[in-house]
Amino acid sequence: MFLQGSIITGEFDSVMNEFSLKKVKDFDTESVLKKNQIDHIYEYLKKHQHEDDGQIITLYDQMPLRLSQAEIDQLIGDIENVMSMYH
Template identity: 55%
Template sequence: MLLNGDIISGEFDEGNNEFSLKQVKHFTTETTINENQLKSLYHYLKKNQEDIDGHVITLYDQLPIRLTQEEINLLLNDLEKVNSMYF
């Protein structure tokens, strides 16, 4: 199942019960996220979503991606959609 969200896009693999992240903002990536990783990221961002300065996440622990407060909220919505795909 494909997801083209506001911040992330990728494909959910029902057979392996995991999400293959293909893009974050305008950066192309190839990362697999399991349900626990997704929930950890979601709860971390939810806890910090009121941060006026936004937040920085990294891809591959090397490439920083700055998220504004609005983008954090959009990403949280995208993550909720992905979370609903897990069974």
Template identity: 55%
Template structure:
């Protein structure tokens, strides 16, 4: 099932129970995330959802992607939708 969110896009494979992340904001990537990785990211963002400076996501351990506090809240919602698929 393909998911096209405002912040992240990718494909959830029901058989393997893996989410293949294809895009973060305007940056294309290719990363596979298991349920616990989605959960860890979700929990971290949830704890820091009220940070006014937002958050920074790292792609490929080198490219930094800035998320505003509003974008963090949108991403939390998108991660909740993905978690419901597991």
């Protein structure tokens, strides 16, 4: 199942029960996320959701990408959509 959210784009494989992340904002990437990984990302973002400075994530462990507080809120919504796909 294809997902195009506000911040992330990817595809959920229901047979493998994993999400293939294809894009973050306007940047192409390739990561496969299992349910426990999505859960950990979600918990972290919820815990730090109201920090004024936003968050910095990295793509390919080397390219920093700043997300504003508003973008973090959008990302949390995208992740909640992904979380609903896992079984």
